[in-house]
Amino acid sequence: MKITKIFTFDSSHMLDGHDGKCQNLHGHTYKLEITVSDGLIQGGAKDGMVMDFTDLKAIVKQQIIDPFDHAFIYDGSNERESRIAALLEEWNMKTLRLQRRTTAENMTVEIYGRLQNAGINVCSVKLWETPTSCAEYEGENE
Template sequence: MANIRLTKYFNFEAAHALFGYDGKCRNVHGHSYELYVTIVGPIINDPNHVKNGMVMDFGDLKEIVKSEIVDIFDHATILNQNSPHIKLAAQLREHMERVLLTDYQPTCENMLADFAQKIQRRLPDGIKLHSLKLHETPTSFAEWFAEDN
């Protein structure tokens, strides 16, 4: 049976700050993130199966990524809870509801590693996460590949 890759695109807006960074990104700033999620698996070949002819229903993949990533990160301010930014987070929470504290520096690279774990644990049996691509800007992105991990 042939393995097929499926890719679904998502986007979300978020702000972050990189504590200890030596450039402009040490300041709170925002991005229009673009996330590409690629899974791989065999085509279901069972005329009695409701998903016959599919690897995975795009709607099912959308539900996983929306609930694990987009609904949490969209329009959030993302800060490292292991940095002095935790004080800023407390102040922001007085005025904003979407302040997300991570246990990592919220770089594009670390966000991808986090997203990969969250998505992988929700995929059905036989379906593997192949890759993720996260654009922070139109010209800057990071990629995660299962074969590298």
């Protein structure tokens, strides 16, 4: 059985070295779909649930929304993006360092890993960068 909960967050990023407009610093209102897969809980307060939506919301808020929302998300291995982040941090502005280029594809992998580490049985992470463009990650076999 699978359940899905949808979230949104606003972030800025850039893709340094991109051969188009994404090389520029810009922002998205990201839509995030988290799908959890598990058997149904038998008995107790959560009887008949894969996972309580309220619990899922709390974990996603803590692990993803809080660090990502209104942050400059950047590739810590990229010098130019790191220099911009250092300036923002100097001004006490919010940044989030990732270990990879901040494409929608890479961000799904990052989000999947964070939720897995938080103990969620993540089935898939789908991240919409615009209303018509999304990436989906379903684990290491992808």
